[in-house]
Amino acid sequence: MSWAIEVNNLNVWYGDKHILKDVTFKVPKNIIFAIMGPSGCGKSTLLRAMNRLLDLNPYARVEGQVKINGIDVYSDNIDITWVRRQFGMVFQIPNPFPHLSIYENVALGPKVNGLVKDKSELDRLVKRALEQAYLWDEVKNDLKKPASMLSGGQQQRLCIARALALKPKIILMDEPTANLDPVASSKIEELMLELKEEYTIIIVTHNPQQAARISDYVAFLYMGELIEIGETSMVFTRPKHELTEKYVVGRMG
Protein backbone atom coordinates (compact mmCIF):
# COMPACT_ATOMS: atom_id res chain seq x y z
CA MET A 1 0.00 0.00 0.00
CA SER A 2 1.28 3.45 -0.82
CA TRP A 3 0.70 6.11 1.75
CA ALA A 4 -0.10 9.78 1.32
CA ILE A 5 2.09 10.60 4.24
CA GLU A 6 4.23 8.73 6.76
CA VAL A 7 5.28 10.28 10.03
CA ASN A 8 8.09 8.51 11.90
CA ASN A 9 9.23 9.27 15.45
CA LEU A 10 8.40 12.92 15.10
CA ASN A 11 9.51 15.10 18.00
CA VAL A 12 9.03 18.83 18.26
CA TRP A 13 10.34 21.21 20.89
CA TYR A 14 9.54 24.87 21.41
CA GLY A 15 12.63 26.00 23.30
CA ASP A 16 12.83 23.53 26.20
CA LYS A 17 9.24 22.47 25.92
CA HIS A 18 8.68 19.03 24.40
CA ILE A 19 5.53 19.54 22.30
CA LEU A 20 5.32 16.35 20.20
CA LYS A 21 6.69 13.11 21.57
CA ASP A 22 7.70 10.30 19.24
CA VAL A 23 4.64 10.55 17.03
CA THR A 24 4.42 7.80 14.40
CA PHE A 25 1.57 7.08 11.99
CA LYS A 26 0.67 6.61 8.33
CA VAL A 27 -2.13 8.18 6.33
CA PRO A 28 -3.64 6.25 3.39
CA LYS A 29 -4.42 8.17 0.20
CA ASN A 30 -7.81 9.70 -0.60
CA ILE A 31 -9.23 9.68 2.87
CA ILE A 32 -10.10 12.25 5.46
CA PHE A 33 -7.76 11.85 8.37
CA ALA A 34 -8.74 13.73 11.53
CA ILE A 35 -6.40 14.68 14.33
CA MET A 36 -8.35 15.45 17.47
CA GLY A 37 -7.42 16.30 21.00
CA PRO A 38 -7.85 18.93 23.69
CA SER A 39 -6.34 22.41 23.42
CA GLY A 40 -2.58 22.41 23.68
CA CYS A 41 -2.16 18.73 22.82
CA GLY A 42 0.07 19.57 19.85
CA LYS A 43 -2.33 18.92 16.99
CA SER A 44 -1.73 22.21 15.15
CA THR A 45 2.02 21.78 15.68
CA LEU A 46 1.77 18.33 14.10
CA LEU A 47 0.05 19.81 11.05
CA ARG A 48 2.66 22.56 10.74
CA ALA A 49 5.48 20.06 11.09
CA MET A 50 4.21 18.22 8.01
CA ASN A 51 4.60 21.08 5.53
CA ARG A 52 7.56 22.59 7.40
CA LEU A 53 5.62 25.67 8.35
CA LEU A 54 7.33 25.24 11.73
CA ASP A 55 10.53 26.44 10.05
CA LEU A 56 9.08 29.94 10.43
CA ASN A 57 9.15 29.60 14.22
CA PRO A 58 12.73 30.33 15.42
CA TYR A 59 12.11 28.50 18.71
CA ALA A 60 10.90 25.29 17.10
CA ARG A 61 13.17 22.26 16.76
CA VAL A 62 12.10 19.17 14.85
CA GLU A 63 13.44 15.62 14.86
CA GLY A 64 12.12 12.62 12.99
CA GLN A 65 10.69 11.99 9.56
CA VAL A 66 7.72 13.15 7.53
CA LYS A 67 7.60 11.29 4.22
CA ILE A 68 5.59 12.12 1.13
CA ASN A 69 5.85 9.52 -1.61
CA GLY A 70 8.73 8.07 0.35
CA ILE A 71 10.66 11.37 0.40
CA ASP A 72 11.47 12.77 3.81
CA VAL A 73 10.62 16.48 3.87
CA TYR A 74 13.30 16.97 6.53
CA SER A 75 16.12 15.39 4.52
CA ASP A 76 19.10 17.53 3.58
CA ASN A 77 19.06 19.48 0.33
CA ILE A 78 15.32 19.15 -0.02
CA ASP A 79 13.62 21.85 -2.03
CA ILE A 80 11.41 23.54 0.55
CA THR A 81 9.24 25.07 -2.17
CA TRP A 82 8.56 21.58 -3.48
CA VAL A 83 7.58 20.48 0.03
CA ARG A 84 5.13 23.32 0.51
CA ARG A 85 3.68 22.75 -2.96
CA GLN A 86 2.67 19.23 -1.98
CA PHE A 87 0.30 20.71 0.54
CA GLY A 88 -2.61 23.09 0.46
CA MET A 89 -3.41 24.66 3.77
CA VAL A 90 -6.59 26.13 5.20
CA PHE A 91 -6.62 27.89 8.55
CA GLN A 92 -9.11 28.50 11.32
CA ILE A 93 -9.77 32.13 10.41
CA PRO A 94 -10.52 32.57 6.70
CA ASN A 95 -7.59 34.55 5.36
CA PRO A 96 -8.16 35.55 1.74
CA PHE A 97 -6.17 38.56 0.53
CA PRO A 98 -8.94 41.03 1.41
CA HIS A 99 -8.12 43.74 -1.16
CA LEU A 100 -7.51 41.40 -4.04
CA SER A 101 -10.47 40.39 -6.15
CA ILE A 102 -12.05 36.98 -5.82
CA TYR A 103 -10.44 36.03 -9.13
CA GLU A 104 -7.00 37.27 -8.12
CA ASN A 105 -7.10 35.40 -4.84
CA VAL A 106 -7.23 32.14 -6.77
CA ALA A 107 -5.09 33.25 -9.72
CA LEU A 108 -2.15 34.65 -7.77
CA GLY A 109 -0.57 31.31 -6.80
CA PRO A 110 -0.60 29.75 -10.28
CA LYS A 111 0.66 33.03 -11.81
CA VAL A 112 3.53 33.47 -9.38
CA ASN A 113 4.51 29.83 -9.70
CA GLY A 114 4.30 29.85 -13.49
CA LEU A 115 1.73 27.08 -13.66
CA VAL A 116 -0.08 28.55 -16.64
CA LYS A 117 0.91 29.67 -20.11
CA ASP A 118 -1.70 32.30 -20.86
CA LYS A 119 -4.77 34.14 -19.65
CA SER A 120 -7.27 31.64 -20.99
CA GLU A 121 -5.52 28.76 -19.23
CA LEU A 122 -5.51 30.80 -16.03
CA ASP A 123 -9.23 31.53 -16.43
CA ARG A 124 -9.94 27.82 -16.78
CA LEU A 125 -7.84 26.98 -13.74
CA VAL A 126 -9.54 29.64 -11.60
CA LYS A 127 -12.97 28.48 -12.71
CA ARG A 128 -12.11 24.83 -12.03
CA ALA A 129 -10.75 25.62 -8.54
CA LEU A 130 -13.83 27.68 -7.68
CA GLU A 131 -16.07 24.91 -8.97
CA GLN A 132 -14.22 22.32 -6.94
CA ALA A 133 -14.70 24.50 -3.87
CA TYR A 134 -18.42 24.74 -4.71
CA LEU A 135 -18.13 28.53 -4.84
CA TRP A 136 -18.30 29.20 -8.58
CA ASP A 137 -22.09 29.56 -8.87
CA GLU A 138 -22.14 32.04 -6.00
CA VAL A 139 -19.33 34.27 -7.27
CA LYS A 140 -19.18 33.87 -11.07
CA ASN A 141 -20.72 37.31 -11.60
CA ASP A 142 -18.58 39.00 -8.95
CA LEU A 143 -15.11 37.77 -9.83
CA LYS A 144 -13.70 41.30 -9.91
CA LYS A 145 -15.13 42.27 -6.54
CA PRO A 146 -12.89 42.18 -3.45
CA ALA A 147 -12.80 38.95 -1.46
CA SER A 148 -13.74 40.88 1.66
CA MET A 149 -17.31 41.23 0.38
CA LEU A 150 -17.86 37.48 0.81
CA SER A 151 -19.40 35.90 3.89
CA GLY A 152 -17.16 33.97 6.32
CA GLY A 153 -18.18 30.61 4.87
CA GLN A 154 -17.62 31.83 1.31
CA GLN A 155 -14.23 33.26 2.27
CA GLN A 156 -13.24 29.89 3.70
CA ARG A 157 -14.29 28.15 0.49
CA LEU A 158 -12.31 30.79 -1.44
CA CYS A 159 -9.27 29.83 0.64
CA ILE A 160 -9.90 26.19 -0.28
CA ALA A 161 -10.15 27.17 -3.98
CA ARG A 162 -6.90 29.13 -3.61
CA ALA A 163 -5.23 26.03 -2.16
CA LEU A 164 -6.63 23.76 -4.88
CA ALA A 165 -5.41 26.05 -7.66
CA LEU A 166 -1.85 25.02 -6.83
CA LYS A 167 -2.76 21.35 -7.35
CA PRO A 168 -1.54 19.99 -4.04
CA LYS A 169 -1.50 16.29 -3.10
CA ILE A 170 -2.58 16.81 0.47
CA ILE A 171 -4.87 19.41 2.01
CA LEU A 172 -4.13 20.39 5.59
CA MET A 173 -7.00 21.98 7.46
CA ASP A 174 -6.54 23.53 10.86
CA GLU A 175 -9.95 23.87 12.52
CA PRO A 176 -11.44 25.10 9.24
CA THR A 177 -14.96 25.54 10.61
CA ALA A 178 -14.20 26.87 14.08
CA ASN A 179 -15.24 30.39 13.06
CA LEU A 180 -18.22 29.48 10.92
CA ASP A 181 -21.91 29.13 11.68
CA PRO A 182 -23.46 25.63 11.48
CA VAL A 183 -24.77 26.06 7.92
CA ALA A 184 -21.44 27.32 6.56
CA SER A 185 -19.68 24.57 8.55
CA SER A 186 -21.74 21.80 7.01
CA LYS A 187 -20.96 23.20 3.55
CA ILE A 188 -17.25 22.88 4.29
CA GLU A 189 -17.78 19.35 5.60
CA GLU A 190 -19.74 18.36 2.47
CA LEU A 191 -17.00 19.88 0.37
CA MET A 192 -14.34 17.84 2.19
CA LEU A 193 -16.23 14.63 1.44
CA GLU A 194 -16.25 15.57 -2.26
CA LEU A 195 -12.58 16.54 -2.29
CA LYS A 196 -11.28 13.31 -0.80
CA GLU A 197 -11.98 11.63 -4.15
CA GLU A 198 -9.00 13.57 -5.51
CA TYR A 199 -6.96 14.60 -2.49
CA THR A 200 -5.93 13.35 0.90
CA ILE A 201 -7.29 15.61 3.61
CA ILE A 202 -5.81 15.97 7.05
CA ILE A 203 -7.96 17.98 9.39
CA VAL A 204 -7.24 19.15 12.90
CA THR A 205 -10.34 19.55 14.99
CA HIS A 206 -11.12 20.09 18.63
CA ASN A 207 -14.67 18.95 17.94
CA PRO A 208 -14.84 15.16 18.22
CA GLN A 209 -18.32 15.14 16.69
CA GLN A 210 -16.89 16.71 13.55
CA ALA A 211 -14.20 14.03 13.41
CA ALA A 212 -16.93 11.41 13.85
CA ARG A 213 -19.03 12.88 11.03
CA ILE A 214 -16.46 13.32 8.31
CA SER A 215 -13.26 11.38 8.89
CA ASP A 216 -12.34 7.86 7.78
CA TYR A 217 -9.45 7.56 10.20
CA VAL A 218 -8.87 9.46 13.37
CA ALA A 219 -5.91 10.03 15.64
CA PHE A 220 -6.23 11.13 19.23
CA LEU A 221 -3.43 13.29 20.51
CA TYR A 222 -2.97 14.06 24.19
CA MET A 223 -0.17 16.10 25.74
CA GLY A 224 1.99 15.61 22.68
CA GLU A 225 1.54 11.85 22.50
CA LEU A 226 -0.39 9.86 19.95
CA ILE A 227 -2.70 7.90 22.22
CA GLU A 228 -4.82 6.09 19.69
CA ILE A 229 -5.29 5.87 15.95
CA GLY A 230 -7.87 3.86 14.07
CA GLU A 231 -10.89 3.70 11.85
CA THR A 232 -13.32 6.39 12.91
CA SER A 233 -16.18 3.92 13.25
CA MET A 234 -14.14 1.89 15.74
CA VAL A 235 -12.73 4.80 17.72
CA PHE A 236 -16.21 6.23 18.29
CA THR A 237 -17.90 2.95 19.21
CA ARG A 238 -15.19 1.10 21.09
CA PRO A 239 -12.08 3.15 21.71
CA LYS A 240 -9.17 1.06 22.93
CA HIS A 241 -7.60 3.55 25.27
CA GLU A 242 -9.25 4.92 28.40
CA LEU A 243 -8.09 8.46 27.60
CA THR A 244 -9.70 8.32 24.17
CA GLU A 245 -12.92 7.09 25.75
CA LYS A 246 -12.85 10.00 28.21
CA TYR A 247 -12.20 12.50 25.45
CA VAL A 248 -14.86 11.35 22.98
CA VAL A 249 -17.63 11.07 25.59
CA GLY A 250 -16.69 14.48 26.96
CA ARG A 251 -15.47 13.44 30.40
CA MET A 252 -11.99 14.88 30.03
CA GLY A 253 -10.98 17.65 32.41
Place this chain on the structure above:
Amino acid sequence: MSLKRPIDYGMEKLNGLMSDMIILSEKALEKSIEAVLSRVDAIKEVRKMSDELLFMMDEVSELAVQLIARYQPVASDLREIKSAIQVSYDLSRIGRYAANISEIVTMIPESDCDFTQFKELSQIVLEMVKDIGKAYLNKDLTKAEEVKKRDDKVDELYAEYIKNLIEMNGRIDRACLLSIALAIRYLERIADHTCYIADAVSYILTGRKQ
Protein backbone atom coordinates in the same frame (compact mmCIF):
# COMPACT_ATOMS: atom_id res chain seq x y z
CA MET B 1 -15.75 16.30 41.89
CA SER B 2 -16.41 16.87 38.22
CA LEU B 3 -19.55 18.42 36.81
CA LYS B 4 -22.23 16.28 35.24
CA ARG B 5 -22.36 16.33 31.47
CA PRO B 6 -25.72 17.29 29.92
CA ILE B 7 -26.22 13.69 28.76
CA ASP B 8 -25.70 12.39 32.30
CA TYR B 9 -29.09 13.71 33.40
CA GLY B 10 -30.72 11.66 30.64
CA MET B 11 -28.55 8.59 31.37
CA GLU B 12 -29.63 8.70 35.01
CA LYS B 13 -33.26 8.76 33.94
CA LEU B 14 -32.60 5.82 31.61
CA ASN B 15 -30.95 3.83 34.39
CA GLY B 16 -33.86 4.65 36.70
CA LEU B 17 -36.29 3.23 34.15
CA MET B 18 -34.16 0.12 33.67
CA SER B 19 -33.97 -0.38 37.41
CA ASP B 20 -37.78 -0.17 37.67
CA MET B 21 -38.15 -2.71 34.86
CA ILE B 22 -35.69 -5.08 36.52
CA ILE B 23 -37.57 -4.94 39.82
CA LEU B 24 -40.92 -5.43 38.12
CA SER B 25 -39.81 -8.36 35.95
CA GLU B 26 -38.43 -10.15 39.02
CA LYS B 27 -41.65 -9.52 40.87
CA ALA B 28 -43.75 -10.82 37.97
CA LEU B 29 -41.72 -14.02 37.74
CA GLU B 30 -41.72 -14.58 41.48
CA LYS B 31 -45.49 -14.08 41.61
CA SER B 32 -46.16 -16.44 38.70
CA ILE B 33 -43.98 -19.23 40.15
CA GLU B 34 -45.69 -18.86 43.50
CA ALA B 35 -49.09 -18.96 41.77
CA VAL B 36 -48.30 -22.24 39.99
CA LEU B 37 -46.81 -23.91 43.05
CA SER B 38 -49.71 -23.00 45.30
CA ARG B 39 -52.32 -23.24 42.50
CA VAL B 40 -53.55 -19.70 43.02
CA ASP B 41 -55.03 -17.57 40.26
CA ALA B 42 -52.74 -14.55 39.87
CA ILE B 43 -53.30 -14.13 36.15
CA LYS B 44 -54.78 -10.64 36.35
CA GLU B 45 -52.05 -9.38 38.62
CA VAL B 46 -49.14 -10.82 36.59
CA ARG B 47 -50.65 -9.73 33.26
CA LYS B 48 -50.89 -6.23 34.65
CA MET B 49 -47.18 -6.31 35.49
CA SER B 50 -46.42 -7.69 32.03
CA ASP B 51 -48.42 -4.87 30.39
CA GLU B 52 -46.63 -2.35 32.57
CA LEU B 53 -43.26 -3.76 31.43
CA LEU B 54 -44.30 -3.41 27.78
CA PHE B 55 -45.24 0.20 28.41
CA MET B 56 -41.90 0.85 30.13
CA MET B 57 -40.03 -0.74 27.23
CA ASP B 58 -41.60 1.88 24.95
CA GLU B 59 -40.57 4.58 27.41
CA VAL B 60 -36.97 3.31 27.33
CA SER B 61 -36.76 3.31 23.54
CA GLU B 62 -38.40 6.74 23.36
CA LEU B 63 -35.88 8.14 25.84
CA ALA B 64 -33.00 6.38 24.05
CA VAL B 65 -34.00 8.00 20.75
CA GLN B 66 -34.17 11.39 22.44
CA LEU B 67 -30.70 10.94 23.94
CA ILE B 68 -29.25 9.95 20.57
CA ALA B 69 -30.90 12.90 18.84
CA ARG B 70 -29.88 15.47 21.42
CA TYR B 71 -26.41 14.39 22.50
CA GLN B 72 -25.01 12.23 19.66
CA PRO B 73 -23.56 9.78 22.18
CA VAL B 74 -20.45 7.77 21.31
CA ALA B 75 -18.35 4.97 22.83
CA SER B 76 -19.59 3.65 26.20
CA ASP B 77 -22.54 6.07 26.26
CA LEU B 78 -23.72 4.80 22.90
CA ARG B 79 -23.18 1.16 23.84
CA GLU B 80 -25.17 1.66 27.02
CA ILE B 81 -28.08 3.32 25.22
CA LYS B 82 -28.18 0.64 22.52
CA SER B 83 -28.09 -2.05 25.20
CA ALA B 84 -30.87 -0.41 27.22
CA ILE B 85 -33.16 -0.76 24.18
CA GLN B 86 -32.30 -4.47 23.86
CA VAL B 87 -32.38 -5.28 27.55
CA SER B 88 -35.73 -3.52 28.03
CA TYR B 89 -37.07 -5.88 25.38
CA ASP B 90 -35.60 -8.89 27.22
CA LEU B 91 -37.19 -7.72 30.46
CA SER B 92 -40.56 -7.26 28.78
CA ARG B 93 -40.27 -10.82 27.41
CA ILE B 94 -39.52 -12.12 30.90
CA GLY B 95 -42.70 -10.35 32.04
CA ARG B 96 -44.65 -11.88 29.18
CA TYR B 97 -43.41 -15.41 29.97
CA ALA B 98 -44.26 -14.83 33.63
CA ALA B 99 -47.82 -14.01 32.55
CA ASN B 100 -47.85 -17.23 30.48
CA ILE B 101 -46.67 -19.21 33.51
CA SER B 102 -49.41 -17.71 35.69
CA GLU B 103 -52.01 -18.70 33.05
CA ILE B 104 -50.98 -22.36 33.42
CA VAL B 105 -52.75 -22.53 36.78
CA THR B 106 -56.10 -22.82 34.96
CA MET B 107 -54.82 -25.83 32.96
CA ILE B 108 -53.53 -27.90 35.87
CA PRO B 109 -55.98 -30.73 36.66
CA GLU B 110 -57.45 -31.07 40.18
CA SER B 111 -55.98 -34.56 40.48
CA ASP B 112 -52.39 -35.31 41.31
CA CYS B 113 -49.95 -33.36 39.15
CA ASP B 114 -46.36 -33.26 40.29
CA PHE B 115 -44.63 -29.91 39.80
CA THR B 116 -41.40 -30.85 41.60
CA GLN B 117 -39.32 -30.50 38.46
CA PHE B 118 -40.83 -27.10 37.72
CA LYS B 119 -40.10 -26.03 41.27
CA GLU B 120 -36.47 -27.03 40.96
CA LEU B 121 -35.99 -25.25 37.65
CA SER B 122 -37.90 -22.17 38.75
CA GLN B 123 -35.56 -21.63 41.70
CA ILE B 124 -32.52 -21.63 39.42
CA VAL B 125 -34.14 -19.34 36.83
CA LEU B 126 -35.49 -16.88 39.40
CA GLU B 127 -32.01 -16.54 40.88
CA MET B 128 -30.60 -15.99 37.38
CA VAL B 129 -33.13 -13.19 36.77
CA LYS B 130 -32.32 -11.55 40.10
CA ASP B 131 -28.56 -11.82 39.60
CA ILE B 132 -28.56 -10.59 36.02
CA GLY B 133 -30.58 -7.56 37.12
CA LYS B 134 -27.90 -6.73 39.68
CA ALA B 135 -25.11 -7.43 37.18
CA TYR B 136 -26.73 -5.08 34.66
CA LEU B 137 -27.28 -2.24 37.13
CA ASN B 138 -23.82 -2.56 38.69
CA LYS B 139 -22.11 -3.25 35.35
CA ASP B 140 -20.62 -6.39 36.85
CA LEU B 141 -19.08 -8.50 34.09
CA THR B 142 -17.97 -11.35 36.38
CA LYS B 143 -21.47 -11.80 37.71
CA ALA B 144 -22.99 -11.57 34.23
CA GLU B 145 -20.66 -14.28 32.93
CA GLU B 146 -21.42 -16.43 35.92
CA VAL B 147 -25.20 -16.14 35.27
CA LYS B 148 -24.65 -17.13 31.67
CA LYS B 149 -22.81 -20.27 32.77
CA ARG B 150 -25.85 -21.35 34.79
CA ASP B 151 -27.86 -21.50 31.58
CA ASP B 152 -26.06 -24.72 30.63
CA LYS B 153 -27.52 -26.37 33.71
CA VAL B 154 -30.96 -25.02 32.80
CA ASP B 155 -30.73 -26.43 29.28
CA GLU B 156 -29.55 -29.75 30.62
CA LEU B 157 -32.38 -30.03 33.15
CA TYR B 158 -34.93 -28.87 30.60
CA ALA B 159 -33.88 -31.58 28.14
CA GLU B 160 -33.94 -34.19 30.87
CA TYR B 161 -37.40 -33.17 32.12
CA ILE B 162 -38.89 -33.13 28.67
CA LYS B 163 -37.48 -36.59 28.06
CA ASN B 164 -39.06 -37.78 31.32
CA LEU B 165 -42.38 -36.28 30.33
CA ILE B 166 -42.32 -38.07 26.98
CA GLU B 167 -41.57 -41.32 28.74
CA MET B 168 -44.46 -40.74 31.13
CA ASN B 169 -46.91 -40.12 28.33
CA GLY B 170 -50.02 -42.24 28.87
CA ARG B 171 -49.21 -42.77 32.51
CA ILE B 172 -50.16 -39.25 33.63
CA ASP B 173 -53.02 -36.95 32.85
CA ARG B 174 -52.51 -35.22 29.52
CA ALA B 175 -53.41 -31.76 30.89
CA CYS B 176 -50.93 -32.29 33.71
CA LEU B 177 -48.21 -33.30 31.27
CA LEU B 178 -48.86 -30.37 28.99
CA SER B 179 -48.98 -27.80 31.78
CA ILE B 180 -45.65 -28.99 33.19
CA ALA B 181 -44.06 -29.03 29.73
CA LEU B 182 -45.24 -25.52 28.96
CA ALA B 183 -44.22 -24.15 32.36
CA ILE B 184 -40.66 -25.47 32.11
CA ARG B 185 -40.47 -24.33 28.49
CA TYR B 186 -41.28 -20.76 29.58
CA LEU B 187 -38.62 -20.97 32.29
CA GLU B 188 -36.07 -22.16 29.79
CA ARG B 189 -36.89 -19.21 27.52
CA ILE B 190 -36.57 -16.77 30.43
CA ALA B 191 -33.11 -18.19 31.19
CA ASP B 192 -32.14 -17.51 27.56
CA HIS B 193 -33.14 -13.86 27.98
CA THR B 194 -30.89 -13.56 31.05
CA CYS B 195 -28.06 -14.69 28.75
CA TYR B 196 -28.89 -11.96 26.24
CA ILE B 197 -28.73 -9.46 29.10
CA ALA B 198 -25.35 -10.92 30.12
CA ASP B 199 -24.17 -10.33 26.55
CA ALA B 200 -25.36 -6.73 26.81
CA VAL B 201 -23.37 -6.19 30.03
CA SER B 202 -20.30 -7.51 28.25
CA TYR B 203 -20.98 -5.30 25.22
CA ILE B 204 -21.36 -2.18 27.38
CA LEU B 205 -18.12 -2.85 29.22
CA THR B 206 -15.90 -4.25 26.48
CA GLY B 207 -17.58 -3.45 23.17
CA ARG B 208 -17.92 -7.17 22.51
CA LYS B 209 -20.40 -9.90 23.26
CA GLN B 210 -19.05 -12.81 25.23
